[in-house]
Structures are given as C-alpha cells and as structure tokens.
Amino acid sequence: MDSNINIKIISFNCGGLSSVKVANIKHYLQHNAVHILCVQETRLSGECVRPIPGYHLESKNHVNASGCVAGGLALYIRHDIQYEVLQAADPLRGDGTTAIEVLAIVVHPARQSSFTLANVYSRGCSIQALRSLESSLRSSRHHKFLFTGDFNAHHPAWGGSKSCKFGEDVCSWMDESGLVVLNDGSPTRFDGQGTTSIDLSIVSAG
Numbered sequence: 001m002d003s004n005i006n007i008k009i010i011s012f013n014c015g016g017l018s019s020v021k022v023a024n025i026k027h028y029l030q031h032n033a034v035h036i037l038c039v040q041e042t043r044l045s046g047e048c049v050r051p052i053p054g055y056h057l058e059s060k061n062h063v064n065a066s067g068c069v070a071g072g073l074a075l076y077i078r079h080d081i082q083y084e085v086l087q088a089a090d091p092l093r094g095d096g097t098t099a100i101e102v103l104a105i106v107v108h109p110a111r112q113s114s115f116t117l118a119n120v121y122s123r124g125c126s127i128q129a130l131r132s133l134e135s136s137l138r139s140s141r142h143h144k145f146l147f148t149g150d151f152n153a154h155h156p157a158w159g160g161s162k163s164c165k166f167g168e169d170v171c172s173w174m175d176e177s178g179l180v181v182l183n184d185g186s187p188t189r190f191d192g193q194g195t196t197s198i199d200l201s202i203v204s205a206g
Contacts, residue, residue: 007081007109011038011119011148013189013199017074022050025076029055035078036107038119040150042072049074058085060103073103073119082108086116088136091129099129104137113144120149127169134177145179147202159185159197170200178205
C-alpha cells in the first residue's frame with residue numbers, strides 16, 4: 001500500500017448489528033474522523049441493515065445451509081469518499097459451502113492512489129479459498145489491496161498464543177502474494193474465555 005494514502009478505516013466484528021450497536025456507532029462516528037467502517041457478522045437480512053447519516057451503506061447478507069441468516073457484512077463509507085463496488089464471488093469450500101464472505105470496493109481517494117478494500121468474514125480460510133479471493137479481486141486492475149476482517153485464524157505472527165491450519169495458510173498466502181499484516185500483536189477479540197487475535201488487516205507490500 002502507498003504510505004501516502006491518508007484514510008482512516010476501522011474494522012470490527014459486531015456479533016450482530018443491533019439498534020443499540022448502531023446508536024453507539026453513530027455516536028462514535030460523530031466524534032471521530034472515520035472515512036470507512038468495515039463491519040462483520042451483521043446477522044441481518046440485507047434490507048434490515050441500518051443506514052447511518054453522512055455515510056453510504058453497502059451490505060451483503062448470508063444465509064447458511066439451514067436457511068438461517070448468519071454472518072453478513074456491511075461497509076459504511078463517508079459521503080465524500082468516491083468508490084465503486086466490486087462484484088467479487090465468495091470463495092467456496094470443497095463441499096460447496098461458503099469459505100469466506102467478502103464485500104469489496106475500489107476506493108478512489110482525492111489526489112491519492114486508488115486501492116481495493118475487501119471486508120471479509122472467514123468461515124475457513126484455506127489457502128485455496130484465499131487464492132480464489134485474491135484472484136477475483138485482481139480483475140479490478142487496482143493492485144493495491146487492503147484485506148480486513150475476521151479471519152478466524154490463529155498464529156503467533158499477529159499475536160496469537162497458538163497456531164491453527166487457517167493461520168498457517170494465511171501466512172503462506174501472504175508470503176506468496178507479497179502481502180504484510182498490519183496487526184501489532186494486540187488482542188482483537190475479548191470474551192468471557194479470554195482474548196484472541198483473529199481479526200486481521202493485511203495490505204500489499206510496498
């Protein structure tokens with residue numbers, strides 16, 4: 001990524017985008033200069049994702065094999081940011097179920113280089129699924145990337161206390177694709193069982 005790009009992007013897994021959480025987000029955005037907000041696991045059907053004044057809304061819902069709404073992604077993009085939506089297909093597992101949910105846009109900052117932003121929620125980020133994701137986005141002709149979201153991948157490279165197959169595959173994918181992780185080792189998930197580091201921001205090197 002170009003170090004001269006000056007856009008503030010926040011990414012988080014909301015665990016269900018309730019009206020209370022939307023109110024909290026509105027309050028935060030009113031007091032902080034955030035250009036793009038990436039949200040994972042909205043757990044809403046597409047028409048139920050709530051808009052926020054001053055921001056464009058792009059959303060994508062997900063229905064699992066049982067017919068239940070699960071996962072889901074949203075992007076809140078400040079009105080002064082120019083962008084275009086990419087039609088990126090969700091990579092699939094071998095059994096045909098979704099491996100990674102993706103909602104992607106090309107961002108065109110004023111007087112700065114354009115880049116592709118992919119908001120992701122991984123249900124099993126094998127290296128095959130990650131390669132498929134990157135391949136579908138490279139058709140945008142913009143080769144600067146930011147992948148951000150809940151990868152559900154453990155690895156010491158970004159602060160995990162252990163590694164898992166998904167984490168090892170993310171590391172291999174980054175190595176072969178010239179990508180680097182921005183995480184500083186701080187935990188990204190807090191719950192009653194402790195902390196983990198499974199939410200990642202990954203960018204093009206250089």
